[in-house]
Amino acid sequence: MLDFNVCDNTVAKYMKKPKGTPDQRQRWKSFLRNHSPQIIGIDFLVVRTILFKAIYVYVAISHDRRKILHFGVTSKPSSQWAIQQLRETLAFDGTTKYIIRDNDQIYSEEFKACIKNFGLKDTPTTPGNPWQNPICERVNGTLRRDCLNHMIIFNEKHLYNILDEYVNEYYNPSRTHMSLGKDAPEHREVQAEGKIVSKPILGGLHHIYSRVA
Numbered sequence: 001m002l003d004f005n006v007c008d009n010t011v012a013k014y015m016k017k018p019k020g021t022p023d024q025r026q027r028w029k030s031f032l033r034n035h036s037p038q039i040i041g042i043d044f045l046v047v048r049t050i051l052f053k054a055i056y057v058y059v060a061i062s063h064d065r066r067k068i069l070h071f072g073v074t075s076k077p078s079s080q081w082a083i084q085q086l087r088e089t090l091a092f093d094g095t096t097k098y099i100i101r102d103n104d105q106i107y108s109e110e111f112k113a114c115i116k117n118f119g120l121k122d123t124p125t126t127p128g129n130p131w132q133n134p135i136c137e138r139v140n141g142t143l144r145r146d147c148l149n150h151m152i153i154f155n156e157k158h159l160y161n162i163l164d165e166y167v168n169e170y171y172n173p174s175r176t177h178m179s180l181g182k183d184a185p186e187h188r189e190v191q192a193e194g195k196i197v198s199k200p201i202l203g204g205l206h207h208i209y210s211r212v213a
Contacts, residue, residue, distance in 0.1 A: 028132055032063065038097040039063040039123075040089065041136030044077070044104065045143065049153045057163065058082065059143070060089040063135050066177050067185035068167050069093075073160045079108035086111070090118055098123045100133045142171075150205055162202065170201045174208045 032039065042060045049055060058072040070089040074081055090096065098121045101107055107124075115122045125132035147166045153159045173186045194211030201208060 025131075032134070035063075035098055037064040038095060039100060040069065040093075040096050040098070041100045041133050042086070042089070043102065043133060043136040043140055044106070045140045047148055047153055047159055049155060049159075055153065055156055055159055057143075057159070058085045059136060059139060060085070061136050061139050062185075065185045066135060066139070066180060067172055068139065071163055071167060073156050073163070075156055077106055079106055079111050082106050083111050083114050086114060086118075090120075097121055100125065100136070102130065102133060103127055146171075146175075146206070147202065151202075165202055166206075170206050170208060 040060055040062055042058070045057050045059065047055045047057060053075065055073060055075050056077040058070075058074075058077075059068060060070045061068050070085065072081070072085040072088070086099075099115050100123045102125050112122050130137050143163070143166070147162065151162055153162070172184070174184050174188070176182045176184055191211040194213050196209055197212055198207040198209050200206075
């Protein structure tokens with residue numbers, strides 16, 4: 001946070017409009033807005049290695065702060081693996097009430113039962129409407145545009161290390177969001193004085209800017 005102002009319209013005019021009837025969109029948007037601090041969105045994205053092997057990434061994100069709470073990497077996704085990722089997502093959480101997900105086959109009946117066993121409300125999106133899980137769908141695109149599209153992935157460990165650095169050193173503590181008043185998921189104080197210095201992330205793909213006395 002370097003005390004610079006950016007016009008909201010600069011970003012907003014490029015955002016795509018969601019599909020669906022106005023009433024349907026309004027009801028769902030009201031649900032997301034009213035329960036934002038209690039919602040976690042989960043989803044998967046596929047990443048290809050240099051040899052075109054598919055690696056699957058599980059992502060869980062909080063709706064109120066846009067913080068990536070947990071991610072997992074595997075080349076052999078299964079319902080049991082997905083359940084373990086859910087457990088790790090919720091291990092230290094006491095505020096979540098709703099899990100938003102799509103209708104992928106990996107979300108088995110056992111997975112759905114696990115959500116209920118945590119005392120949560122399973123909230124699947126309707127088929128063909130990814131806009132109903134907007135925060136997670138958007139962060140998946142961010143992971144590709146900001147990080148993965150610029151990397152050649154060798155294997156699962158390599159992918160995990162890249163995501164770990166991006167998420168825990170850049171996205172959560174430093175990447176600003178218009179919806180957070182240009183704050184980061186992990187709150188940053190505004191620094192109005194001092195020399196601006198930069199710290200490279202992922203070999204200089206991104207930089208964290210801060211002020212020092």
